Each structure stands twice: as structure tokens, then as C-alpha cells.
Amino acid sequence: DGGITQSPKYLFRKEGQNVTLSCEQNLNHDAMYWYRQDPGQGLRLIYYSQIVNDFQKGDIAEGYSVSREKKESFPLTVTSAQKNPTAFYLCASTKGSGANVLTFGAGSRLTVL
Amino acid sequence: GQNIDQPTEMTATEGAIVQINCTYQTSGFNGLFWYQQHAGEAPTFLSYNVLDGLEEKGRFSSFLSRSKGYSYLLLKELQMKDSASYLCAVRAAGYGQNFVFGPGTRLSVLP
Numbered sequence: 212d213g214g215i216t217q218s219p220k221y222l223f224r225k226e227g228q229n230v231t232l233s234c235e236q237n238l239n240h241d242a243m244y245w246y247r248q249d250p251g252q253g254l255r256l257i258y259y260s261q262i263v264n265d266f267q268k269g270d271i272a273e274g275y276s277v278s279r280e281k282k283e284s285f286p287l288t289v290t291s292a293q294k295n296p297t298a299f300y301l302c303a304s305t306k307g308s309g310a311n312v313l314t315f316g317a318g319s320r321l322t323v324l
Numbered sequence: 325g326q327n328i329d330q331p332t333e334m335t336a337t338e339g340a341i342v343q344i345n346c347t348y349q350t351s352g353f354n355g356l357f358w359y360q361q362h363a364g365e366a367p368t369f370l371s372y373n374v375l376d377g378l379e380e381k382g383r384f385s386s387f388l389s390r391s392k393g394y395s396y397l398l399l400k401e402l403q404m405k406d407s408a409s410y411l412c413a414v415r416a417a418g419y420g421q422n423f424v425f426g427p428g429t430r431l432s433v434l435p
Contacts, residue, residue, distance in 0.1 A: 310355035
């Protein structure tokens, strides 16, 4: 079945460490997105990519980095520069432009100790 | 700027009908989407509107008025499992055509 796989599901990090969250999709979608969700809040856009080897900052990109070397993969690195990284991270993808549904992965919950 | 508003919380009774409103101001418009999110889980797609009017999908319906920047999600025959957050999202225009999400409405269905 087609879908989006995020790993790990749960991750604990010490302050000062970088961590990378994996996102892989087999939906043949062009566009991929990373969102952050804090308790009781909506989704905020971190980074997005419309095509391979191209990505753009979203509303809260500071302290994060991404790469898009393959169409299927869009990993997110949470760097030590991110001051408050504890959150639920959601990867999503969609076919292209227009009224296409955004499909989500199961999410990765990051906790900084 | 881009802004989407929804009520923060709503409560309804099992078997009843509830309407969740959403108002938006965005840079262009390429569709309005409704998602359901249970606590600790990812959002799942419910319904979307591109043109004005009502879209019906079983117990769920969504309405759109582009001139008023307004949408609502109607849930009929409420069940306990409908207790969740409901997210309104607009796909904007321009490069990237990003999805802008509202804060979500937490619905509690009581017996």
C-alpha cells in the first residue's frame, strides 16, 4: 500500500545534540512538507519542497535543516540551534499544484531531556 | 497575511448534529480542506471544497463560500469516536501553494 513512513516514532534527545527525522513516501508525490505541532495547537510549516534538489523555508525554519536528494525522501534535521524542539513532527506530501489532498505520515514525537 | 480562525472547543451530545465554522484570509485560494485528528495521531482527510456549495460524504458535509471566506464542517449522527480535533486548512496560491492550517477545534462528544 502507498503511504508515508516516518521514523522514529519516538525520539529522545539531550540538549545540544542534532537529530534527524526520516520521511519516505511511495506515492509518487512531487511536493513534501514538514510541520510542527505543539500541544493543543495547529500545524506550523517548517520547510517544504516542490521538486528534487529544491526546498524553501516555511514559517518556523530557524534551527531546522532539510534535504531533497530523492523524490521519495525528505529528511528533517533538528539542530542544537532550535531552542524549544520538543514537539510532534509531521511529514506530508501531495501530488502537485491545485486542489490535491495533503497526505500525512504517522508523525515523530521528539522529546528533549 | 494569512489567517484562519476556528472555535477552540465545542461540545455536543451523541446522536446530535454539530457545525464547526472556519473563516480564512489567505494569499489566493486553491481549495479548503478538513482533517480529523485524534489525540497523539496524524491528521486524516475528511473533505474538501474548491467551488462554492455543499459537499456531502456520508455523515460529514462541508460547505464553502469563497466570497465570504467561510466554510463549515457538519457532522451528523454524532458518535463517541467523533471526539477529536478538526483542522481547517486552505491551500494558498503562489510558489509552493502551501497549506495553511487553522488552530483546530477540539470536539467532545458526550453520552
